[in-house]
Amino acid sequence: MPSYNPADVEPRWQAFWETSATFRTPDPGDPSVAGKPKYYILDMFPYPSGSGLHVGHPEGYTATDILARFQRMRGFHVLHPMGWDAFGLPAEQHAIATGEHPSINTKNNVDNFRRQIKSLGFSYDWQREVDTTDPDYFRWTQWIFLQIYDTWYDPELKKGRPISELPIPPDATDKQAYIDSHRLAYLAEVPVNWCEALGTVLSNEEVIDGKSERGNHPVVRRPLKQWLMRITAYAERLIDDLASLDWSESIKQMQRNWIGKSVGAEVKFQVSGSKFQVEVFTTRPDTLFGATYMVLSPEHALVAQITTPEQKTAVEAYQQQASRKSDFERTEMAKTKTGVFTGAFALNPANGKEIPIWIADYVLAGYGTGAIMAVPAHDERDFEFAKQFGLPMVTVVTPNEKWLKDTGSVIDDLNEAYTDDGLAMNSGMLDGMTTEEAKRKITAWLVVEGKGEAKVNYKLRDWLFSRQRYWGEPFPILHELDAAGNRTGVIRTLEATDLPLTLPTLADFKPTGSPDGPLAKATDWLTVELDGKTYRRETNTMPQWAGSCWYYLRYIDPQNPQAFADAGKLNHWLPVDLYIGGAEHAVLHLLYSRFWHKVLFDRGYVNCVEPFHKLVNQGMILGENGEKMAKSRGNVINPDDVVKEYGADALRLFEMFMGPLEAVKPWSTKGVEGVYRFLGRVWRLMIDDTAATVTLNATVKDVLPDRDALRILHHTIQKVTDDTARLSFNTAISTMMEFCNYFTKLEVRPRAVLEPFVLLLAPYAPHIAEELWAALGHGPTLAYEPWPGYDPELVKADSIEVPVQVNGKLRAKLRVPAEIDDAALKAAALADAKVIEALAGKTPKKVIVVPRKLVNFVV
RNA sequence: GGUGAUGUAGCCCAAUUGGUAGAGGCGUCCGUCUCAGAAACGGAUCGGUGUGGGUUCGACUCCCUCCAUCACCA
Incomplete structure (x- = not known):
């Protein structure tokens, strides 16, 4: 088996890691990890579906595995676990269809997922595997629920x-x-x-x-x-706590949007001729004078009580109709607005005018108070609604000239709602004030009058x-x-x-x-x-999010029968240093999990306010045709097939080589072949593929590497180290390809450069790296070998090429010593024949010398 | 409609604080090897960075306009 054969190499090393418990993570306090800094690398654990792994799973798992292996070699005490988010609807529906207990289907799926994941050679500590459906696990889910039940917010x-x-x-x-x-x-x-x-x-x-x-x-x-x-x-x-997290700005923004904080005022409107009051929340209290009608959500508690007998039938019919729509349909902008007059009126607290009260389904019961004051001149939806039903409109914020011109409006007859800021008008005491001033003034006035107060509202609901x-x-x-x-x-x-x-x-x-x-x-x-x-x-059950809210805590101490995890161990490992998963969990899972963590923190069970310090979302892998992978499109890639044909190392390497981790990118079978060929070249770089057994290539020699060989090696170490640390895996791989291309051409390949290279490759393609490491005479595993270091002096070239520009145009290239100073560089440039020609005897007005990079003459 | 991200060679993508646009892979073409093919190896090919402006000695990089694609929200 002299040529590269992953089907032989990979299962052998997987079996070795398993039997040797290579990746067992000792608990803190174990002498073997004394003095080592900790590093907790977490994957979003999968729902074990019946269809098995798709190629999107290994993308995130490979990234975390590379980091885990890298950090182990760099001397970290690494926690890198895997488990199953196994409660959920598909298993239940399978159970309904077959009458078979969902745990059976779940177990089968988990077994299949585990097999597939293991076939990719990830360095998980399988002793820490958790399963949310395991009673020893959900015992603590229930326990945490009881802590939350036992907590109030002060x-x-x-x-x-x-x-x-x-x-x-x-x-x-x-x-x-x-x-x-x-x-x-x-x-x-x-x-x-x-x-x-x-x-x-x-x-x-x-x-x-x-x-x-x-x-x-x-x-x-x-x-x-x-x-x-x-x-x-x-x-x-x-x-607030998002600020302290090393997450992408877009994910933070999504969470902020979801929580949807808005600052404004709550205003009380008296219903004419009754004891009832309607409270509304508005972010624009400055437009209160422009509130010409009110709208209650059809579910609002007061609707039945204020509706006049004449309107009763229409209102009830409308309520019926609204109950059949989802929130999404109700709030869609494009839809024509619908609504019904209740027959009742309210008093605008600012000017005492009577305004009609309507119900409409574009007002949601769950947001704010479930009622709004409608300011059609300055709110798009209110504007449409007012137009539809011929309701009055008063401009109370002065639109700027440009806007009036663009929309063809005049101040007292707007063609669309003016939603920007501007000076108040038609607003009594607020007239002439800026929007900011008016908001402050009217809110203060409402408080004094007992008709309202400043209020912060959230879109987030319980x-x-x-x-x-x-x-x-x-x-x-x-x-x-x-x-x-x-x-x-x-x-x-x-x-x-x-x-x-x-x-x-x-x-x-x-x-x-x-x-x-x-x-x-x-x-x-x-x-x-x-x-x-x-x-x-209680006969309801918890939602699927429950188990995933805290699984990262159980990995820390998965078998503990006394507590969800030991406090000392929690202190050691938390927070999670790096969390990688799909962007589909950017909001719900991450928000719920942060919430539980904060409750546990408040109650003294964990020592940090946030669970996940750094978060990275891997981008989706599309089908070869650039479309989303889907069975119906016939473009789904099964990782099992890829492993069978090219091996796990090739799959891992390709998924990392496709492009930046966070980018969306299409699958390419040709691309897999490309990295597979690279692995074959690495193999032949060191192994004699004509021999009957794994034998070193005769070109591998115990000689001192020359200056160029050392430079390439140290450059490779530097680049791979830096790129791996910043999760720029695609460029790290291309650097290793350069290394391989360089040494493939040589007839003498010094062992002293090949050995560090194998270590660099190990996090990316661990099976072939172990095999080569063994062939080079080492053992039993390279998993804990120290990561190679580099000497910045050796990375430098002896001479460098420096471009010379005249007026920004490239005129010459100089070959100069690497250590050249600016004055010497300038002199060398001025001495160059092509430069002299380009300058044509003129004296440069300005000379820009970028040290060791470039010279530019401005004439 | 809003928010965020992304547009570089036929394709996937590099270019870390503005400093020679090109590392790597794919494809294509030509060689070597072969009876031939495959594989492997060697070599070549191609664009000026979505658009229009601005700042600068110098812009893929910074600023503004517009366009396209993707994601999330409505």
Whole structure:
């Protein structure tokens, strides 16, 4: 087997690493890691789907593996684990279809994923593998849920605190209700997308045109009692702490947008002739005088109470219709606005004028107060709505001349909404003020009048945390029942010692068609007698995000039966130094995870405020035709096939060579062949491919490398080291290709340059590197060999070529000593025949000498 | 519509603080080897950086306009 044969080399080394436990990570305190700095490199763990790995997975995993191997060789104590985010809908649907417990399907998929990942030679510590569906894992998911349940947010200290420390006002009529309403995990009635036919709640993404994405069944908005997490309490900290993170600006921006902080005012409008008030949030309180009507969301609690008898039928019909639309459809800009007049009027608090109150579905119940003051002259949607229904419009911000001209408007008759800042007009006390001044003035006035206050609003809503599913973590929650079997409203939590609460076995996993979820069918499991009382278990399960919120903590101490992880170990490893994964998790997972981490921090369980210090998103790999890989397009590449044909090292190398890690780039089979050829050249550089066994090539000699050989080597070490450290893997690989091309041409290849090269290659193509390392007479593994160092002196060339320009045009190239100083360089340039010709006897007005780089004469 | 990113050779991509536009790979062509092909090896090929302006001795790099593509949000 003299020629390069990954099918022989790779399984052999994978078996060696496995049996030798090469990548077992010792716990902190182990003598073998004394004095080493730590480095925690995390992958976004996969959902083990039935279709197996696609080539996008190994892209991120290879990047982290290169870093992990690199850092080990650089003397770091490296944590590099892998696991499975294995709860989720596909396994449940498989179970519904087959009647087979979802854990069986999940296990099969996990086994397949593990096999595939292992075939790529990643240096994970497999002893730390975690699986979110393992009761020993989700026991702690449930435990963390209970900590969150046991926490309230103190807005004074800006900190989550034990619920036992919550001050209860003496006038609170129902103390328990007061406490429960302050917990970070709480039950509340919220409008959800309910699909009767499927018997479950759906996310907004699962609803299309008021129908379920699967099955096309009708979906309605319906209030249901659900578990929520008070992530909104942490909104400010989730924004502020982004500043300290080494994340790309675009991901930070996405998180900021999602949280959607806006500063403005809350204003109270009195409903004419009634005791009711409508509160609205606005970012433009300066336009209050221009509020000519109000709009409530169709779900707003006051709608029924203020609607006049004449309008009742129309309003109710409209509410019905709106309940069938998703938020997305309702807020789409392009759609024609719809709405209905309630018959009621409100008083504009600024000028006392009566303005009509409408309902319209472009106002969402969940954002702000679920009601708006409409300022059609200065808000696009209000403008469209006013045009549609012939509502009055008053300009209260003076548009600039250019805008008036561009839009063909005159001040009292705008052709579109003027949304920019400008001087206030038609606004009484605000007239002539800038937008900034007017905002401040009117807000202060509202406070004095008791009609409003400054307010910060967030687009972020509390996190809907329950699902009507089987295949998820059960809540460790009991609902107390009275003698008649009805809920008393009292909630009891399971003791930590009673965890995990495992899922009951069911004969069928279909939804029940009621908001209870499939767990309600487990009659034996459902009812619990404790201390003479009867309880019914919570039958919803947690969303898939739950397990992935904290898995990076469990890797640190995966078998700990006493705690989710040992405090000392957490202190050692946290935070994660580098986290790599797909951009699809830029918002939800990363936000939820940061939220949980902050609660755990507040409660003293972790020692840092942010879990992931540096985050990198690998770009998507497209199909060979430049389109997104999809079965329907027939352009999906299966990593198994690539490994079979070219080997794992070639796959790893190619995925890193395609381009920058973060870029979107197309697959290229020719490109894989290219790196495969490179590996073949590296092999032949050192191995005699005519020999019967792996034998060193006769050109490999124990001779002193010459000056050029040393320069190439040290340049290669420098470039590969720097590029690897900054995740510029594609350029590191091209540098190694240059090295190989150079030495391939030589008949004498000094061992002293080949050996460091093999070490440089090792993080990228570990199998071939181990094989070559062994062939060079070393062993048993290079995984912990010190990373080669370089001498900057040796990187320098003896002589360099310096371009000479006259008026910015290239006129000559000088071959000069590398150490030349500026004066000598200038002199050399002036002495050059071509330069003399170009100057044509003129004296340069200016001479620019860039040290050792360039000379430019300006004449 | 908003936010962010990206436009360099036939293709994928380099060019770290503005300083000779080109490292690497793919493709194509020509050689060597071969009966021939494949493989391997050697050599060559091609553009002036999406567009239009500006700053500068000098711009892929900085600033402005527009265009295109992608991602996220609406």
